[in-house]
Amino acid sequence: MEILKRSIGVNFNADNGAVIKVWAPDATQVSIDTGTLQLELKPALGGYWSLSTTLIKPGDLYWFIIDKEQRLADPASLGQPYGVHGGSLAINAAYNWTDSSWENIPLKNYIFYEIHTAAFSDEGTFKGIINQIDHLVELGITAIELMPVASFPGKRNWGYDGVFAFSVQESYGGAAGLQELVNVCHQKGLAVVLDVVYNHVGPEGNYLSAFGPYFTDKYKTPWGNAINFDDRGSDGVRNYFIENVLMWFRDFHIDAVRLDAVHAIKDFGALHILEEIRCHTSFLLEKTGRKHYLIAECDLNDPRYITAIGENGLGMDAQWADEFHHALRVTAGEPAKGYYEDFSGIQHLAKSYADAYVYTGMYSVVREKTFGRKPFGKTDDQFVVFSQNHDQIGNRMLGERTSTLFSFEMYKLMAGAVLFSPFLPLLFMGEEWGETNPFLYFVDHSDPELIKQVRNGRKEEFAAMFDQGETPDPQDEATFNQSRLNWKLIGEHRHACIFNYYKKLISLRQEYLTFTAHEAPKVTVLEARNSLLLERKCADPTRLIWCVLNFSAEQFELDIPDHMTLTDELVNSGSSVWLGLSELSSANFNQQISVSPESFIAYSAKYV
Known part of the structure; x- marks a missing residue:
């Protein structure tokens, strides 16, 4: 594999000559067709077919013809201007970058902000995100x-039904639009993380099987047959996804990828695909001098995923820690139903602050087995935490955000719990002003039978958790429109207060809590008061930061x-400054402080 340039699909050299390569190991003949021109590719090693030509130009629409019968879009297409059932667009991915002075920030300094491109702005495009960069x-x-x-498929989708891994959604702005967004973000000092899906491929527009053994029936996933990472003919499949990661880093200057649900990747070969991705990424970093991160979503509580390859791990840099979210929500008053049933509240939240994982070898009622392993030796910047994200909101039947499920005071407390945690915090778009519009699950399929399956599947998915009437129709455009941000809210009284409160918390985190050492906080549980103390x-x-988190409705x-003296009150969510319920001030503290109901307080202190 040529690591410093893309080697599959249609690519262009410095003279704009096309270099074409497609994997079709079972084909006897492969051609490229532009509608006015058809050229035969030559067989190459490993089941590939290739051609170099000056007759294919940037801007040409093309298809591959397999064995003179099947006319198919390019699996490694960079653009699908007419959708997932149309032809592929030949694109020269070269871009006039102006981010040469950009250096990716240390992962410990990441404060993530998750965005759905279409729902984030009125434009619903990368340009719409650019227009709000200064806000971020x-x-x-x-x-x-x-x-x-x-x-x-279509124009409305969460994105996890993608079927062309290399092609940037046209309605968002395509490849050039994404490159422009990354370039502007770097100019503004922002890193860009991209969510990628390597555990399944969406059902509509998925023609990969016509090219080769991309799937295997050895394993089943929630989405059907697994992607073939370890069965016969898997080399070309592995290469396809490795090339994809490298392309985002190299050609789009993406700073980190978040690999969706890696626990659903089935690979029992000697070299796991994640380990191989890590190896190729490390080699790219060595060659380019740039810094890129691999972040996994994994619900196995297995530290092997974030353990270095030299220590027999898979080499991911960090992972999402859903159990912190679950424990936080139950502590705040979320009913212990569905996957929340495993979480007891304040004790489990304290354990997550200490270990990131809650289940580290205990019996899980939901899983009906002993589950998890303690992440010995892992640092706090290897875990991403949140009080809400696209999954945790959208997997509710009505897509309610935290702002509509909890009190104003509890909302502020949960923000403090995340942003003053030892882990990497993630906000979901609109959270910073208490957005009240839901974030529902939405699709835009064209197959009536598939639409029916999606509707029924959503009803079944969370039937055990929620019983609140009719499930919103994922296919209905109104479901998507309900999920768009209402930017006008940010100027309204309480929402403006929430925005300024989030700004304050982030500023304090950056001033006091971003440093080289990685040490779990000292956690004290006041169980009778449903409260936590963090050092x-x-x-x-x-010096230290001392935080009081009161999840109860009682003031105390x-x-x-005795081992500390408080010097400054940094923030008190219960104060009138933040439209709190209490007029009491704990600023004139001596040996005792007053703690308002459902409040978060942080102090600067020094050791006695």
């Missing part, structure tokens, strides 16, 4: 995270620990 900079965000942009060390070893007086 003002907030203090350091990395935007885009939900998947690989081409999917976070600062760069100055004589709290003694200051």
